[in-house]
Structure formats: C-alpha cells, structure tokens
Amino acid sequence: MTPFFDMDARFERQSLSLQTDARHLAIRGRSGIGKSRLLRIVAGLLDATGRLRVGTRIFFDEDTRLPPNARRAALVPQDAVLFPHLDVRGNLGFARGVETSAIEDVAAWLELTDLLARAPRHLSGGEKQRVALGRALLSQPELLLLDEPFTALDRPLRARLAKELHERCAAKGIATLVVSHDDAGTPHLTGEVYTLDERGLQRATEDPVD
Amino acid sequence: MLLSLVSAIALLASLGCRSEPEGLGVMVASSLSPALPALEEAWLAQPDAEPLRFEVGPTSRLVRQLEAGAGAEVLLSASERWSRRAHDHASMSEGRVFARNRLVVAVPASRTAPPPRTLGELADLRRVAVAVAPVPLGSYSESALRSAGVFETLRPKLVGASSARTALGWVAGGAVDAGLLYASDARDPNVRVAFEVEGPTPRYSVSHRSERGAAFARFLEGDAAQAILSEFGFERAHPNAGEAAR
Amino acid sequence: MSASVWAAVWLSVKVAAWCTVLATPVAVPLGYLLARKRFVGRSALALLLFVPLVLPPVVTGFMLLSVFRPEGLLGALGVPFTFAACVVASFVVSLPLYTLAVRQTFEAVDPKYEEVARTLGESPMRAFWRVTLPLALPGVLAGATLSFARALGEFGATAVLAGNVEGETRTIALAVYTLMETPGGDTDARSLVLASLLVCGAAVLGYEWLRRRHRARLELPG
Numbered sequence: 001m002t003p004f005f006d007m008d009a010r011f012e013r014q015s016l017s018l019q020t021d022a023r024h025l026a027i028r029g030r031s032g033i034g035k036s037r038l039l040r041i042v043a044g045l046l047d048a049t050g051r052l053r054v055g056t057r058i059f060f061d062e063d064t065r066l067p068p069n070a071r072r073a074a075l076v077p078q079d080a081v082l083f084p085h086l087d088v089r090g091n092l093g094f095a096r097g098v099e100t101s102a103i104e105d106v107a108a109w110l111e112l113t114d115l116l117a118r119a120p121r122h123l124s125g126g127e128k129q130r131v132a133l134g135r136a137l138l139s140q141p142e143l144l145l146l147d148e149p150f151t152a153l154d155r156p157l158r159a160r161l162a163k164e165l166h167e168r169c170a171a172k173g174i175a176t177l178v179v180s181h182d183d184a185g186t187p188h189l190t191g192e193v194y195t196l197d198e199r200g201l202q203r204a205t206e207d208p209v210d
Numbered sequence: 211m212l213l214s215l216v217s218a219i220a221l222l223a224s225l226g227c228r229s230e231p232e233g234l235g236v237m238v239a240s241s242l243s244p245a246l247p248a249l250e251e252a253w254l255a256q257p258d259a260e261p262l263r264f265e266v267g268p269t270s271r272l273v274r275q276l277e278a279g280a281g282a283e284v285l286l287s288a289s290e291r292w293s294r295r296a297h298d299h300a301s302m303s304e305g306r307v308f309a310r311n312r313l314v315v316a317v318p319a320s321r322t323a324p325p326p327r328t329l330g331e332l333a334d335l336r337r338v339a340v341a342v343a344p345v346p347l348g349s350y351s352e353s354a355l356r357s358a359g360v361f362e363t364l365r366p367k368l369v370g371a372s373s374a375r376t377a378l379g380w381v382a383g384g385a386v387d388a389g390l391l392y393a394s395d396a397r398d399p400n401v402r403v404a405f406e407v408e409g410p411t412p413r414y415s416v417s418h419r420s421e422r423g424a425a426f427a428r429f430l431e432g433d434a435a436q437a438i439l440s441e442f443g444f445e446r447a448h449p450n451a452g453e454a455a456r
Numbered sequence: 457m458s459a460s461v462w463a464a465v466w467l468s469v470k471v472a473a474w475c476t477v478l479a480t481p482v483a484v485p486l487g488y489l490l491a492r493k494r495f496v497g498r499s500a501l502a503l504l505l506f507v508p509l510v511l512p513p514v515v516t517g518f519m520l521l522s523v524f525r526p527e528g529l530l531g532a533l534g535v536p537f538t539f540a541a542c543v544v545a546s547f548v549v550s551l552p553l554y555t556l557a558v559r560q561t562f563e564a565v566d567p568k569y570e571e572v573a574r575t576l577g578e579s580p581m582r583a584f585w586r587v588t589l590p591l592a593l594p595g596v597l598a599g600a601t602l603s604f605a606r607a608l609g610e611f612g613a614t615a616v617l618a619g620n621v622e623g624e625t626r627t628i629a630l631a632v633y634t635l636m637e638t639p640g641g642d643t644d645a646r647s648l649v650l651a652s653l654l655v656c657g658a659a660v661l662g663y664e665w666l667r668r669r670h671r672a673r674l675e676l677p678g
Contacts, residue, residue: 040571043571043574043575044574044575045571045574045575067574067579067580068571068574068575069574069575069576069577069578069579069580069583071575072577073575074575074576074577075571075572075575077568077572081568081569081572083569083572083573083587083591084569084591085587085590085591094573094576094586095576095577095578096577096578135576136575136576139576139577145575320527337537339619342620342633342634343634344633344634344636365622368621369537369619369620369621370619370620370621370626370630370634371615371619371620372611372615372616372620372630372633376514376615376616379518379521379616380521380616380619383518383521383522383525383528384525384526384527385521385524385525385526385536385537386537
C-alpha cells in the first residue's frame, strides 16, 4: 500500500519529502522559508526536481509533469487573488460546470449572499479570503491548497469556518494542504502537522491545537 | 569633482552654441546623385578646394528648406520653376543651366513582350509609372503626356510615384509595365529604354548665394565637371552653355 | 470640400480600419508571447518586429515591393497599386507599434491571475481568454488606436507599394503631398489635414471612452 501523499522533491537546497496516508496536512514555518513556494510546486506553478504523487495521480516525476489544470489542486492564495473583472458571483462560479445552486449554497455558508453582485475592489480582506475559498471549493478539486487562509477573519468566524471546511472536505473526499505561519497559532484544520525549515519538512512532535 | 563639473559645463556650452558645420553646403536634386561622388572627387582635386557637404533630395523639398532658412550656399535644381522660387524667396542667385536630361519611356529589362513605341501605345499596357506633379520629373512627364494629347486616356493606368527614384524602382522591379523616367536614371541595368519622349527638356540649373558658392557653380560649367556629367547620362547645356535659366 | 477630398478621407479610414482589424489577431498573440514566454528566437522576433519601426518607410515599401512585384514571392496576389497595397503597407508599418503596446500591457498584468485560473482547471488558452485578455483590454485598445492612427498617416511605404492612383490608392497623406504643389491646392490640403485630425481625434476619444468604461467596470482608479 503506497501512501496517499508521496513527495520526494528538491527545490534549490531544500528537500521536500513526506510520505503519509493522512489526507489533511498542515505545514508551519517562519515567513520566507518557502511555504507559499511549496504550495506553488504542488499546484504545478513552479517546477521542482524529484517526484510527487497525490492519491493515484502523479503530479510530476522524472519524466512526466501534469499541467496545473489537470491536477485538480485548487489554490487559495494568501492575498485571495480574485479576478478583478468579475463580481463575487463570477469569481465563485469561475470554474467550469458550477451550478447556480452550488454558488448560492457556498455563498450562504461563507456569509457572502449579500455580496454576490459586488466587485472584488469593494470587499474587505476577510471577505476576499472567503470568496477565494469558495471559488476553490466550487471548482470540485481533489486537493485544496490553502495559504494562510483565515488570517483576515475574526476569531469566531475563523473557528466556525475551519471546522465546517474540514467537514465539507471530508464529506467530498477533498484532501487539504494548509500552510501557516509559526505564530498564527493553530492550523485550524485537523490533520498531521509538519514544520518547514532550511533543511526541509519534518513531522512536528506536538499535536495540533484546536 | 571640479574637473567633471567644468567638463560638464563645457559640454553643455558646446551643445548650446553649435558651430557651423564644416564645408560648402550644396543641395542637390536627387536625380543628379549618381554623378555626385565623381564630381566631388574632381572638385577636391583642385587646389584649395573646400570640402563639400551634400544634401540630396527632391528639388521641391530642398527649396522649401531653403525658404525656411537652411544654410546651403548652392542649389542644384532639377526644375527651373523651383530655382526661380529659390531666387525669389531664398536670396539665391538666378539659376544657370549647367546640364540637361531627357525624358524616356523605359520598360523592365525582364519584360519579354514587345515594348511600346509611342506614348499612345502606352494605353495598351496595364500600369505606367509617372512621378506625381510636385516632383520635377512628374511635371515634365505630365506636360509631355498632355502635349501628346494622351494624358486623359492614360490617366486610369498611371501610377503616381512620389519621387523619380520610386518610379525607377517600380520599373526596375517589374512592378509596372513601363514608366516615364529620366534618361540618366534609365541607364540602370534593370530597365530598358523603349523610346525617347518628345517634349520639355529637363534642365538642371545651379544657383548660389556667396562667392564660395559661385566658385562651385563655375566648376560645374567647366570641362572637367561637364565630362563627368555626360559620363552619367546628362547632356551639356547646349546650345548656349552659359544661357541663363528663365 | 471637393469630392476628391472626401474620397481620400474615406479611403484612408477604410485602410486604417482594415489594417487594425487584420493586425489584431497578429499583434495580440505576438505581444502575449513576447511578454510571457521564453522561447528560442524570442529576441530575434522582437528585433524583427523593430525593423519596420527603424527603417525609413520608403525602404520598407521597397522591401514589400520586392516581395509583391509580379515576379516576386507573392507576386501572384497582384497587390501593388491596389487598395490591398495600402492595407499591406499600413499593416507592416503599424504592426510593430500595436504589438509593442500589447506586449507592455500583458507585461503589466500580474501572472498570478492566470496561475490561479490554471489551478481552477483552466487550460492556458482558456485562462488567457477568460482572465488575461479581459484584464489587458484597455492596453489592447490603446494599441489598436495607435495602429489605426499610424495607418491613417502612413505615407512612405504606401507611396512605394500602392503608388498614387486617384480614387484607388490616394489616401490622405498621398493626396496632401500631391495637393501641396498643385496651384490652388492649399484649401483642399488644409481640409484633408483637418479631416485626418478629426478622424484621429475621434479614434482617441473612442479609445478613452472604452478605457474609462473598462476601468469603471473593474472599479480601478482613473
């Protein structure tokens, strides 16, 4: 039985290796250590040497490289990166085959229902993060890549969304990989915790709080 | 530090008061340009000859530059009309004719069909290149076609070239079936003269506005320059070599 | 205004419009490639693009003529001295400006939008159509306006490739050149200059209107 996440990659001098059957991973590290870069490598936006397999899909190895759009690994960037020419509804429904009812369901869950016609420019940081999260979730991914996803949310909302996101992902069989800053406190998502430093990835000894 | 400041100021000063360029400024109608290197060589072979600074272009443009204050001392014009205008508006001397050209109908050298023999036969062709009226070659061509009474019939076939050089390029490249060119330009190996056109004789006249310029004008009328000009297909300003342009 | 003046204005507008319409599907992908992709021959392509920009248009005209003359590579098309010749000459001369404007625009669009679209399942082509192009639209419009204006005033290359055939290839620029030395032509020449300024002004205003609308839609400043 091969592990669900099977990564043995190198980028510059950092070794990025992990093998685990856990479907929900949290990676912590100080800023500038390459957490966002790790997500970009997994998403296929940045090339690393070595290999990466998630589930049954080979993302890359010595001689193949799956393009980002074939990985079904949706990225939720830290700064949201909403499409400025589309309103909230357009952003949520950006991926192909998204049904209106699904948009409305996710919008209600993320407390965005009243903002559907609003342009990204008129959203707060927290609202933007929620739209980016909903947009990624609605693209029917197999893996959700979250870059400090809740930093701009207030504490009660953060706790609720983290818990419910986990439930939704578990229900749909979506794996999650979330990166966060050391003192962001908690990874908010249940799962295995790793730390990223100069040498590479290590399994964290302590258990996730929250 | 001080040194660099001084040199910077010197540089700025030199930019500010630009000195007059060296040599005798001579504006030359473009159709004369093939003969220029040889003329310059002969001029410089004279004792104490000043270096020359040529500016080549269509006569019409050169004269407008003179009117606007261009500093040339000598004008070699392809049109008496334009040299008169330079005399009237740019304090140049009256033009003196120093060479003549001829108007020919030329066809591409690659053309296999029999060439036209008269202006009237041009009507059997598809396209004929003629310089447009502002260019001296154009006004010579137009009056030749008009006096032969064929201008209006030919009109739909005429393609207007904005310079004598463009007309030559069209004929040489085979883009047109024939063209009205200067005989001197038709010496190009890629074109063949079909026949010579009856009509006005293109005349080149020289005018100047200083003693230095007058020296160059005299040189052009002298034997050495005249020999060079005829070598390049221009003719002596017969019958009276010294006749003033009118 | 005389009929020949109107003919020249109308001809110029048609030439410039055709030229812009035909140049768009070339300038947009080319500008994008130059902005985003690293490929063999990229510098050579960029350099080649600059050629019509630095050469005297008359020289460009002669180069085109050597390709389109009856014995030339594309001689069979019968281009010289026709309406098509005006369009070809303007196309070649204005394409560099258009492409360079588009390239700059694409360089200014952050690739992160495209990247996110890719992770949401969009192919590079679809990400381009759905994200990058809409974001670059004002710049593309600016390039189109520039190309239109350049085509409107094209003289050098047109004078060589298209000649000066009244009613067929006598565009504003060629007509002004001819009229300048025709006795009594000053009035018509002035009308033509005025007309070309008006057409160009209208193009720029149209661009400005589209740009504002676009920016308002994105709710960006300005």
